[in-house]
Amino acid sequence: MAAATPFLKIGPYKVDPPVVLAPMAGITNTAFRQLCREYGAGLYVCEMITTRALVERDATTMHMITFAAEEQPRSMQLYGVDPLTMGKAVQMIVDEDLADHVDMNFGCPVPKVTRKGGGAALPFKRRLFGEIVRAAVRAAEPAGIPVTVKFRVGIDEEHLTYLDAGRIAEAEGASAVALHARTAAQRYSGRADWSAIARLKEAVRTIPVLGNGDIFKAQDALDMVAATGCDGVVVGRGCLGRPWLFGELQAAFAGLPLPAGPSLGGVAGVLRRHAELLVAHYGEDKGVRDLRKHMAWYLHGFPVGSTLRRGFAMVSSLAELDELIGQLDHAAPFPAEAEGPRGRQGSAAKVVLPDGWLDDPEDASVPVGAEMMHSGG
Structure with missing residues (x-):
């Protein structure tokens, strides 16, 4: 087993081991987060919350932001396309003490999101992306709440956005960035391109860079860190039906023998x-x-x-x-065949975008109709 890896720092928070549970719609509610935390430490993020639904106090959304008493820090992921609404949502989090950490979702590849310019489509609009990150950071900063940003490699192989997104997020005051090393066109298919994480790490020098994609067992996490130099890992589908994976990750990053899989x-x-x-x-x-x-x-x-x-x-x-x-x-x-990929995979597909979306990356107009009134993806 490898030597112990240094812990991750996100704002004032020490994340040791350097492991983050990715927000997953319909999965990472307070029950699942608590279950995972019982196996190992890390940062456990709630389901995606839309800024408009939060600001308008949608009843379902308000229940989704429930945190258990022992959840520290309380981590909330926000989806938004409008700097004004994003700022209001983060200000509400500050004023009402709703969370200790805000993550921002710019990685969703779902057609109903990208066709309106949201999710993984949005970083192509560099100015708008920067304004949204700036609005969140400015609202959160006085309370000492760190803001992190998650995105994909790009829309497709012809429209890569991750290096610009990382530099912009860093310049606007984000505390860390996370890269799902697939394009939106890949969705969850094929292999994640870990070399993109390494390139992002080279481009972003002053804040942590986290890697996401194809971590299905503890060794995968160690391999990603070794291959890319990233500061921590984000685990999504690999923990589905395997919350004890976080115990294995804790052991792996501490250089300890892995616990045996359960009967x-x-x-x-x-x-x-x-x-x-x-x-x-x-x-x-x-x-x-x-x-x-x-x-x-x-x-x-x-x-x-x-x-x-x-x-x-x-x-x-x-x-x-x-x-x-x-x-x-x-x-x-515990069967050997229980290891490996799980959850949605599907196949690659052309990304559905608003008409003219690719015409001007400097256009800071808020996408029409992209604000969503429901949370969770």
């Missing part, structure tokens, strides 16, 4: 704990239904018959969950 009985215990936390957050009906999306990830690679898998996928109560857990072979060892 099916161990996984069942994790699954049951996840259910308890979701029920505490949502109530039993919604909490158990929310757990359904995680079942295939938890059971991936284990010898579980199709009938039992269907039962887990349709579970509707804690009592039913306990009955299903009782039918598992608790002694089944």
